[in-house]
Amino acid sequence: MTCNYLGIDTYLQRLPLLIIVVTSGHAYLYFTEKIPNGENVPHPCKPNYMWKGVGHKNKNGGGERNPFGLDFYNQGKVWSESLCRMDSDGDGRTNGEELGDPNCLWMEGKIPDSVTGITHPGVCEPMNSTFCKQRNDWVDCSSESFQCDALKQDPELRNITFQFPRTVVPAKETNYFCMSFEFPQDGDYHMIATEPIIDNAHVMHHILLFGCTQKSSVSMDKPEHCGMSVGDCFDIIGLWTVGASGECFHRDIGFRLGQHGYKYFVLQIHWNNPQKKSNYFDGSGMVLHYTPSKRIADAGILTIGQGYFEIPPQREEVIVTGHCENIAMNGSIYFTRALNHMHYLGRKMKIEQFRGGEKIRYITNEDNYNYDSPVITEYLSPLELKAGDTLKTTCTFKSTSRTKTVFYGDGTNDEMCLGFLTYYPKQNMDQPFCVSHRNLDQMQLFISQEYRGCRHWDFLLSQSEEVRNIKFKVIDNCRPLRGCLSECLSVVKTVRNHACLKKDVGHWIKNHALYSLDQRVNRTEMTQFYMGISSCDKELEQIENKFSSSGNSVSISLFSLFYCVLHGLFMSENVYFN
Numbered sequence: 001m002t003c004n005y006l007g008i009d010t011y012l013q014r015l016p017l018l019i020i021v022v023t024s025g026h027a028y029l030y031f032t033e034k035i036p037n038g039e040n041v042p043h044p045c046k047p048n049y050m051w052k053g054v055g056h057k058n059k060n061g062g063g064e065r066n067p068f069g070l071d072f073y074n075q076g077k078v079w080s081e082s083l084c085r086m087d088s089d090g091d092g093r094t095n096g097e098e099l100g101d102p103n104c105l106w107m108e109g110k111i112p113d114s115v116t117g118i119t120h121p122g123v124c125e126p127m128n129s130t131f132c133k134q135r136n137d138w139v140d141c142s143s144e145s146f147q148c149d150a151l152k153q154d155p156e157l158r159n160i161t162f163q164f165p166r167t168v169v170p171a172k173e174t175n176y177f178c179m180s181f182e183f184p185q186d187g188d189y190h191m192i193a194t195e196p197i198i199d200n201a202h203v204m205h206h207i208l209l210f211g212c213t214q215k216s217s218v219s220m221d222k223p224e225h226c227g228m229s230v231g232d233c234f235d236i237i238g239l240w241t242v243g244a245s246g247e248c249f250h251r252d253i254g255f256r257l258g259q260h261g262y263k264y265f266v267l268q269i270h271w272n273n274p275q276k277k278s279n280y281f282d283g284s285g286m287v288l289h290y291t292p293s294k295r296i297a298d299a300g301i302l303t304i305g306q307g308y309f310e311i312p313p314q315r316e317e318v319i320v321t322g323h324c325e326n327i328a329m330n331g332s333i334y335f336t337r338a339l340n341h342m343h344y345l346g347r348k349m350k351i352e353q354f355r356g357g358e359k360i361r362y363i364t365n366e367d368n369y370n371y372d373s374p375v376i377t378e379y380l381s382p383l384e385l386k387a388g389d390t391l392k393t394t395c396t397f398k399s400t401s402r403t404k405t406v407f408y409g410d411g412t413n414d415e416m417c418l419g420f421l422t423y424y425p426k427q428n429m430d431q432p433f434c435v436s437h438r439n440l441d442q443m444q445l446f447i448s449q450e451y452r453g454c455r456h457w458d459f460l461l462s463q464s465e466e467v468r469n470i471k472f473k474v475i476d477n478c479r480p481l482r483g484c485l486s487e488c489l490s491v492v493k494t495v496r497n498h499a500c501l502k503k504d505v506g507h508w509i510k511n512h513a514l515y516s517l518d519q520r521v522n523r524t525e526m527t528q529f530y531m532g533i534s535s536c537d538k539e540l541e542q543i544e545n546k547f548s549s550s551g552n553s554v555s556i557s558l559f560s561l562f563y564c565v566l567h568g569l570f571m572s573e574n575v576y577f578n
Helices: 067-074 081-085 442-447 456-461 465-477 486-495 503-515 523-534 537-577
Strands: 158-163 174-182 188-197 204-212 235-241 253-258 264-272 285-291 300-306 318-324 333-341 346-355 358-366 376-385 390-397 418-424 433-437
Touching: 158 188, 158 264, 188 235, 204 285, 235 285, 235 300, 253 285, 300 318, 300 390, 333 346, 333 358, 346 418, 358 376, 358 418, 390 418, 433 442, 433 503, 456 503, 465 486, 465 523, 486 523, 486 537, 503 523
Parallel strands: 300 433
Antiparallel strands: 158 285, 174 264, 188 253, 188 285, 204 235, 204 264, 300 418, 318 390, 318 433, 333 376, 333 418, 346 358, 346 390
């Protein structure tokens, strides 16, 4: 690669390839499996954080043991009835009560009696009570402070704050709200850092900042309910998640704002309210640090990963992969930082780069993923991605704590498998989104009118007479609750081979039609259509099996005939020669 583009001198090129900016201690995950709800113990004074090293004073594990850890060690490092009935932290509740096993019946590998209302068995609560204060003097309740040297070195530095007015958090578990803002257009600037403003830590899960070149349809007056993605504004330029303190970008790049850059922004906030409380308010936001003293290159963020999967319950390991291929590029791009993103079932995650079918490097490789302690990998010597290269994302999950299948989704109890890669120069990549849906390129589905022979938007939105006729033939002739009617079977046999009903493309259309928040889709119509199509699945399967069996019978008969002819000739020859 040519590093002169960034002005990185030879000395920097000789530094290690990457550095870890945010690190975390590694809990002894083996031991979390030895106690009930060992992976789901919340931090007592940091809402939305988990205490991974339950038996240690360090929330991530390792080092000195806390009161529960000492009792666990003395009991032979196993969950016993005696350990269960102890009150290690002395707050009046047994360890079993705090960990969801009040009757002390839990056995390793089983689901505890309760998976909600879990508290820390080594931390005396309520923490601020006179009795508990002294016992808890070792508990760290401080927040990470934001450190960015660039903010001290630029005399022209400015900042602007995009923040929600204090808003009622709905009494439901998962809430996505968005609000748009306008940026001054008196010139060009580079955003070189972002810093979160966290108003209510009890509900904050993540913040995304989307950059828009034109005014968004999202309200500028007040926060409003929105989906996981903002339909008319795709470019992520800032993000915060639990455990992070802010973003400080590579010294030679910035996100272009203003007259020739992003003029409008959509601030998206995810509130997680699992107890469905109705008395929460929040006014969180983000500070943008920017400068008229522009850096060498414009930056972007490429989102990659897998956007459709399911994780069965009670599995030690479930592996999900996503492939980013045929990336629309106008030349090489260079990665300066990377962030892996899964939720609480995530255990390992890696992003690999391939060239000519051969792996050339890891972009990230986390063997001990911890959602609460995000690892931001930075590259002093940026990594080159050439046209034709492929990126593969691999996420490893563990679902032994779940009783139901977990899907990709926007809730904290759902899962994700995404990577966020900061790159430059921005102008060398047309679409900074490369998240798969099974084996499909979702961005191509979003921006194209036809994909693999299917005009998918036409099919979703009933934009042509042909599609309307297909849908209404099914709806008019099928009555799913009455079983497979003969007229329905006739219609379904005719339309089921349509390109928009086949394989992964058909699956994407069905998934988008039934589960997305796309307001343009007539969900009632699509539900009736797919219920009608499905009402004859059993009959069609029987027909296919019968045809297949018939085909095999014909093959066997032909084989038998052929065998008999040969056998007859052979016998005739034997008779003749005798």
